[in-house]
Amino acid sequence: xxxxxxxxxxxxxxxxxxxxxxxxxxxxxxxxxxxxxxxxxxxxxxxxxxxxxxxxxxxxxxxxxxxxxxxxxxxxxxxxxxxxxxxxxxxxxxxxxxxxxxxxxxxxxxxxxxxxxxxxxxxxxxxxxxxxxxxxxxxxxxxxxxxxxxxxxxxxxxxxxxxxxxxxxxxxxxxxxxxxxxxxxxxxxxxxxxxxxxxxxxxxxxxxxxxxxxxxxxxxxxxxxxxxxxxxxxxxxxxxxxxxxxxxxxxxxxxxxxxxxxxxxxxxxxxxxx
Amino acid sequence: xxxxxxxxxxxxxxxxxxxxxxxxxxxxxxxxxxxxxxxxxxxxxxxxxxxxxxxxxxxxxxxxxxxxxxxxxxxxxxxxxxxxxxxxxxxxxxxxxxxxxxxxxxxxxxxxxxxxxxxxxxxxxxxxxxxxxxxxxxxxxxxxxxxxxxxxxxxxxxxxxxxxxxxxxxxxxxxxxxxxxxxxxxxxxxxxxxxxxxxxxxxxxxxxxxxxxxxxxxxxxxxxxxxxxxxxxxxxxxxxxxxxxxxxxxxxxxxxxxxxxxxxxxxxxxxxxxxxxxxxxxxxxxxxxxxxxx
Numbered sequence: 001x002x003x004x005x006x007x008x009x010x011x012x013x014x015x016x017x018x019x020x021x022x023x024x025x026x027x028x029x030x031x032x033x034x035x036x037x038x039x040x041x042x043x044x045x046x047x048x049x050x051x052x053x054x055x056x057x058x059x060x061x062x063x064x065x066x067x068x069x070x071x072x073x074x075x076x077x078x079x080x081x082x083x084x085x086x087x088x089x090x091x092x093x094x095x096x097x098x099x100x101x102x103x104x105x106x107x108x109x110x111x112x113x114x115x116x117x118x119x120x121x122x123x124x125x126x127x128x129x130x131x132x133x134x135x136x137x138x139x140x141x142x143x144x145x146x147x148x149x150x151x152x153x154x155x156x157x158x159x160x161x162x163x164x165x166x167x168x169x170x171x172x173x174x175x176x177x178x179x180x181x182x183x184x185x186x187x188x189x190x191x192x193x194x195x196x197x198x199x200x201x202x203x204x205x206x207x208x209x210x211x212x213x214x215x216x217x218x219x220x221x222x223x224x225x226x227x228x229x230x231x232x233x234x235x236x237x238x239x240x241x242x243x244x245x246x247x248x249x250x251x252x253x254x255x256x257x258x259x260x261x262x263x264x265x266x267x268x269x270x271x272x273x274x
Numbered sequence: 275x276x277x278x279x280x281x282x283x284x285x286x287x288x289x290x291x292x293x294x295x296x297x298x299x300x301x302x303x304x305x306x307x308x309x310x311x312x313x314x315x316x317x318x319x320x321x322x323x324x325x326x327x328x329x330x331x332x333x334x335x336x337x338x339x340x341x342x343x344x345x346x347x348x349x350x351x352x353x354x355x356x357x358x359x360x361x362x363x364x365x366x367x368x369x370x371x372x373x374x375x376x377x378x379x380x381x382x383x384x385x386x387x388x389x390x391x392x393x394x395x396x397x398x399x400x401x402x403x404x405x406x407x408x409x410x411x412x413x414x415x416x417x418x419x420x421x422x423x424x425x426x427x428x429x430x431x432x433x434x435x436x437x438x439x440x441x442x443x444x445x446x447x448x449x450x451x452x453x454x455x456x457x458x459x460x461x462x463x464x465x466x467x468x469x470x471x472x473x474x475x476x477x478x479x480x481x482x483x484x485x486x487x488x489x490x491x492x493x494x495x496x497x498x499x500x501x502x503x504x505x506x507x508x509x510x511x512x513x514x515x516x517x518x519x520x521x522x523x524x525x526x527x528x529x530x531x532x533x534x535x536x537x538x539x540x541x542x543x544x545x546x547x548x549x550x551x552x553x554x555x556x557x558x559x560x561x562x563x564x565x566x567x568x
Contacts, residue, residue, distance in 0.1 A: 009375070010375060010464065010474070011461050011462075011464035011465040011468060011477075012464050012465075012467065012468045012472070012473075012474035012477045012478070013468060013474065014474040018474075022368060022371070022372055023372065025368055025369075025372075026368060026369050026372035026373070026384075029365055029368075029369045030369070030384060030387040030388075032442070033387050033388060033390075033391050033442070033445065033446075034387045034390055034391065036399065036402045036403055036406055036442065037390070037391055037394050037398060037399055037402050039402065039406070039412070040398065040401070040402045040405065043405065050410065051405050051411075053412055093302045093303045093306070094303060096299045096300065096302065096303070097299060097300035097302070097303035097304070099296075099299060100296045100297055100298065100299030100300040101297070101300055103296045104293045104294075104296035104297040104299075105293055106293050106294070106297050108297065109297065112297070112300055112304060115304060115307060115308075115312070116300070116303055116304065116307055118307065118311060118312070119307060119311055121499075121547065121548070121551060122311065122315065122544060122547070123502065123503025123520060123540075123543050123544065123547060124503060124505065124520075125503060125505050125520040125523050125524060125540070125543075126315060126318070126503070126523075126540045126543065126544055127311060127315075129318065129523065129524075129527055129536060129537075129540065130310075130311060130314030130315045130317070130318055131310055131311075131314060132527075133314050133317060133318070133533075134309065134310060134313065134314040134317075149306060149310055150310055152306060153306050153307055153310045153311055156303050156306065156307065160303070210393065213395075214395040214396060214397070216396065216397055216505075216506050217505050217506065220524075231395070231397050234397050234401070235397060235506065235510075238397070238400070238401060238404065238510050239509070239510065246401055247401075247405070250395075250397075250398040250401055250402070253394075253395050253398050254394055254395075254398060257393050257394055257395065258390070258393075260393070261389070261390070261393050
């Protein structure tokens with residue numbers, strides 16, 4: 001141990017001992033990053049009205065409460081439907097745009113790129129009230145169509161960036177070779193390009209799903225009536241009281257997100273094997 | 275005109291057509307962004323110049339200058355954004371540095387601790403802090419049993435609670451680009467500096483730190499801009515005591531149904547955001563900020 005403390009840790013010959021503060025600091029920071037969210041999981045299995053850790057008596061009553069509530073179930077269905085539809089709409093649209101902007105050498109592509117990433121730059125509250133106004137005019141307020149369109153808009157920048165950067169490291173000459181052998185452009189794209197950027201496309205799809213599933217502010221304004229999302233109901237419940245049911249819903253959301261992340265990791269690893 | 279010339283002209287025409295068709299592939303995405311974002315925000319811009327009597331007026335903007343409450347909202351917004359960004363730099367930079375010094379395999383494990391909260395729902399994380407920091411929550415209970423303080427103190431529903439939640443949520447946005455920049459630094463520079471007799475501290479501040487600043491700036495900028503328009507966390511953890519611009523916009527619409535006032539605030543918020551990004555883009559490339567430049 002003492003030897004390790006005295007051994008050099010960096011190119012500049014700082015010893016591990018001299019950098020002990022850094023290790024402790026980083027360790028505490030990482031702990032603080034992860035635990036607050038994870039601690040919700042055991043708390044959700046408490047029998048008490050009040051959230052406690054560790055729970056004195058374990059129970060799944062708050063899950064029963066959640067699964068037994070027609071209102072929460074409807075919101076959950078809405079959220080999943082919206083997230084899946086957003087994924088199915090945003091991914092092809094975004095990939096098409098990324099491919100088009102990458103392959104076309106017109107001078108306007110820079111402007112189109114900036115336009116397509118504005119949803120990331122504009123404060124989300126502004127996006128929300130703007131969409132609210134537009135939906136009143138288009139008469140699609142509180143509809144699934146409206147919700148999916150808005151979430152698609154929010155997901156487009158992510159798809160564009162993730163797929164766009166994969167295309168940057170892809171050699172377009174391969175497509176040229178296929179076309180010189182007689183394949184039409186769309187066929188060259190589907191059979192040559194798409195399989196090689198598939199990991200980026202899958203990552204884009206997962207990100208689109210999560211964008212929609214986790215979104216709060218826009219959903220607050222444009223989902224409602226029969227179609228409130230899970231996050232909208234959670235936010236409203238949070239403003240009133242600390243309901244332990246939320247802890248069980250949070251746990252489920254953590255599981256869904258972690259699953260998505262794990263999937264993305266698996267596909268991401270495939271990328272480095274290429 | 276010779277046959278080769280005609281051929282060349284035809285090929286050029288074909289190529290232009292092809293480029294246009296390819297460009298056209300982005301039209302569904304462009305249309306969605308135009309119809310759902312650009313046009314409505316343009317309309318909000320217009321509405322912000324319409325007064326209560328329905329004619330052109332600057333009253334929505336004059337109100338912001340005249341009323342004290344608006345000055346407080348703007349100063350709160352800046353205060354919270356600056357403090358969050360500052361704290362994120364103080365906490366995130368050493369963490370990113372620590373990870374950049376580790377072998378890639380270990381660093382990837384540590385990176386999970388940053389990515390896990392990054393992908394967990396914002397609402398879930400905000401809720402977690404609400405639970406931990408409440409009056410009879412974990413933090414109070416543990417602090418009392420450790421003897422740090424005697425009575426439960428109010429940590430949430432005020433500025434402190436908001437800051438704790440926001441720093442936790444924003445930290446990954448700072449750590450990830452900073453770590454990326456640090457990873458790209460050639461370590462031989464540091465060896466060279468040490469060989470020339472630089473002390474470790476000097477080598478760090480004159481060689482390593484300047485090379486890591488593009489990532490740090492990109493991250494800090496991202497955090498600051500996101501903070502300016504933040505809504506969920508201050509609305510829940512602030513307990514009504516921390517009122518940021520975005521919250522005033524929402525209450526102007528939900529409570530007072532005053533689109534003019536909400537739009538004017540929205541326009542100011544947008545202009546501030548764009549101004550920050552514009553100033554920053556003079557130092558950084560846009561692709562760097564969005565991570566699309568790799």
